[in-house]
Amino acid sequence: MSQLKGVVSHHEREIAELRADRELAVAYLKAAMESLDDPDERAAGLLALRTVAEAHGGLGAVAAEAGIxxxxxxxxxxxxxxxxxxxxxxxxxxxxxxxxxxxEHQAHA
Structure with a gap:
């Protein structure tokens, strides 16, 4: 199967946008971190943190700088x-x- 010229994967586009816009990266991660409370949604939060790390220079670079x-x-x-x-x-x-x-935001009765 041939690659379509000019086609970029969603993941690659997402990383590029997060790399280019720090405020977007912070908002993206802030929203995703809320999912860490829910065991059924935890994977999404971890994958969002991974995506932001990829946008920040890659997992290898982040790991090295973090001492992990x-x-x-x-x-x-x-x-x-x-x-x-x-x-x-x-x-x-x-x-x-x-x-x-x-x-935590709670509805008032």
Whole structure:
């Protein structure tokens, strides 16, 4: 099967957009991090963090700067990954971000 000229995969386009727009990357990751609370949605949050890391120079570069082995980072940011708090904080710091806490929004009766 031949490749179509000028066609870019969704993933490649997503990485390019996140690389070009830091505010978009922060908003994307912030929305995705909310899914980490739900075991059924956790994979999406981890994959979003992985995508932002790819946009930040690639998993190998992020792992090296964060002091984590590349293999460990790939495993941690996989759909079934379970990164430690230390890994999560190191990856976010490498990308110039940090973890924050906000009150949970609750409907008032």
């Amino acid at each position: 082995s590349r293999e460990s980072l790939y495993r941690s940011l996989s759909p079934k990954g379970n990164p430690t708090l230390k890994t999560l904080l190191a990856v976010l710091k490498t990308m110039g971000m940090r973890l924050s806490v906000e009150p």
